[in-house]
Amino acid sequence: MQHIQEKIKEFILRTSYVSGDQVNNDTLIFAEGIMDSMGFISIIGFIEDEFSVEVADNELVESNFESVDAITNFISRKLKVGTVG
Amino acid sequence: MDSKHIKPFSKDILQFENIEDIANQISGKIKDDIYSVLKRKGAIIGISGGIDSSVTLGLTVKAIGPENVIGILLPEKDSSPDSKKKALELAQKFKVQTIEEDITGALEGFGCYKRRDEAVAAVFPEYNPTDYKMKIGINQSGLNQFLPPVFSITIISNEGIEKSKKLPIKEYLQIVAASNFKQRSRMSMLYYHAERLHYAMIGTPNKHEVQQGFFVKNGDGGADIMPIAHLYKSQVYQLAEYLGIPEDIIKRTPTSDTYTAEQTQEEFFFQMPYHEMDLIWYGLENEIDPEEVGKVLNKTSDEIMHIYNNLSRKKKTTEYLRMAPITYK
Numbered sequence: 001m002q003h004i005q006e007k008i009k010e011f012i013l014r015t016s017y018v019s020g021d022q023v024n025n026d027t028l029i030f031a032e033g034i035m036d037s038m039g040f041i042s043i044i045g046f047i048e049d050e051f052s053v054e055v056a057d058n059e060l061v062e063s064n065f066e067s068v069d070a071i072t073n074f075i076s077r078k079l080k081v082g083t084v085g
Numbered sequence: 086m087d088s089k090h091i092k093p094f095s096k097d098i099l100q101f102e103n104i105e106d107i108a109n110q111i112s113g114k115i116k117d118d119i120y121s122v123l124k125r126k127g128a129i130i131g132i133s134g135g136i137d138s139s140v141t142l143g144l145t146v147k148a149i150g151p152e153n154v155i156g157i158l159l160p161e162k163d164s165s166p167d168s169k170k171k172a173l174e175l176a177q178k179f180k181v182q183t184i185e186e187d188i189t190g191a192l193e194g195f196g197c198y199k200r201r202d203e204a205v206a207a208v209f210p211e212y213n214p215t216d217y218k219m220k221i222g223i224n225q226s227g228l229n230q231f232l233p234p235v236f237s238i239t240i241i242s243n244e245g246i247e248k249s250k251k252l253p254i255k256e257y258l259q260i261v262a263a264s265n266f267k268q269r270s271r272m273s274m275l276y277y278h279a280e281r282l283h284y285a286m287i288g289t290p291n292k293h294e295v296q297q298g299f300f301v302k303n304g305d306g307g308a309d310i311m312p313i314a315h316l317y318k319s320q321v322y323q324l325a326e327y328l329g330i331p332e333d334i335i336k337r338t339p340t341s342d343t344y345t346a347e348q349t350q351e352e353f354f355f356q357m358p359y360h361e362m363d364l365i366w367y368g369l370e371n372e373i374d375p376e377e378v379g380k381v382l383n384k385t386s387d388e389i390m391h392i393y394n395n396l397s398r399k400k401k402t403t404e405y406l407r408m409a410p411i412t413y414k
Binding site: 037039 | 398
C-alpha cells in the first residue's frame with residue numbers, strides 16, 4: 001500500500017511541476033488546481049500501465065481520484081479484486 | 086458568496102431590453118474599428134452556416150454594407166454538405182459575395198488526416214477511414230464533480246455499429262493536434278484574402294468559446310475583430326432573430342463539424358444545453374448565490390456549485406490559449 005502511495009505521489013509531483021510540500025496524501029489535487037484535465041488523463045494512463053488495472057468509466061469519480069490517498073485506496077481495491085477473481 | 090448584481094436573477098436576465106440599440110452599438114464599433122482603427126477597406130468572414138458566423142456576418146453587413154464584405158466558405162472532405170448549403174443561403178440573404186476554398190489538399194499536405202487516423206488506429210486497430218467514422222467526446226458525468234473531464238473516442242462502422250473507449254493522453258493529443266490543422270489552415274486562407282484585398286478579418290467566436298477555451302490558438306482564435314466574443318449564446322440567438330438570419334440556421338443544432346461522425350458542441354465540449362450554460366456562467370461571473378441560480382434552473386445549490394467550479398477550472402486551464410506570446414524586456 002505504501003509502495004503504491006509513493007509511486008502515485010511521485011508521479012503527481014513529476015507531472016504537475018509543484019514542490020513536494022504542496023502535495024500531502026490528503027491534498028485535493030483537482031479541487032486545489034494541482035492537476036488539470038491533462039493531469040487526470042495522465043494519472044489514468046499511469047495507473048493502467050504501472051499497476052495493470054483497467055479504469056472503467058463509472059469509476060471516474062471523486063472518491064477514487066480526489067487525492068493521493070483516494071487513488072491509492074482505489075488501486076488497492078482493484079488489485080485485491082483482481083487477485084480474488 | 087456576496088451578490089453584486091442589480092437585477093434579480095431570473096431565466097430572462099440575459100434578454101436584451103432594446104435589441105436594436107445593441108445591434109447598432111456593435112455594428113457602429115465594427116465600422117469604426119475596420120476603417121479608423123485598423124484602416125482597412127472591408128471585411129472577410131469565414132462562414133460555416135452556423136449561428137455565430139451568421140450573426141457576425143449580419144452585424145458586419147449592417148456596419149459597412151454588403152458590397153464591402155466577403156464570405157469565405159472553407160470546406161474540407163470531412164465537412165457536412167449542409168454547412169455549405171446554409172452558408173450560401175446566408176450569403177444570398179445578405180447579398181454578400183462568396184468565395185469557396187476547399188482546404189482538403191492543404192490538409193492532406195500537412196498530413197492532417199493521416200496523423201489523426203494513425204492515432205485513432207492506435208486505440209482501435211480495426212479502424213480505417215473508409216469503413217468507419219470517428220469523433221471524440223467529453224464524459225458527461227464529470228460535470229457534477231471536482232474532476233476534470235475525460236475524453237473518449239467513438240468509431241462508427243458503415244453498418245452503424247458504435248464502439249467507444251477512453252482516449253489515452255498520447256492519442257488524444259495527437260488527434261487534437263492533427264485536427265487543429267483545419268482551423269489553422271482556414272485562418273491562413275482567410276488572411277490570404279484579407280491581405281490581398283486590404284480587408285480586416287472578422288472572427289466569429291462567442292463568449293463561451295473564448296472564455297472556456299473552445300477554439301484553436303492561432304486558428305479560429307486568430308482575427309482582427311471578434312464582435313460577438315462578449316455575448317452569451319442566447320444573446321447571439323436574439324441578435325440572429327433581429328438581423329433576420331435564415332430560420333433553418335437558427336434552428337440548426339451547433340456542431341463541431343470537425344470529425345467524420347456528426348457531433349454536437351454540447352457532446353464534444355460544453356456538456357450542457359446553452360440556455361443553462363448561459364445562466365450559470367452569468368451567475369458565476371456576477372457572484373450570484375448558487376441557491377438562487379439553482380431555483381431558476383431546478384437544480385440544487387450543490388449542483389450549481391460543482392458547475393461553477395468546473396467552469397472556473399475550464400477558464401483557468403485554458404488561460405494559455407488567450408495569452409499573447411510572452412516577451413521579455
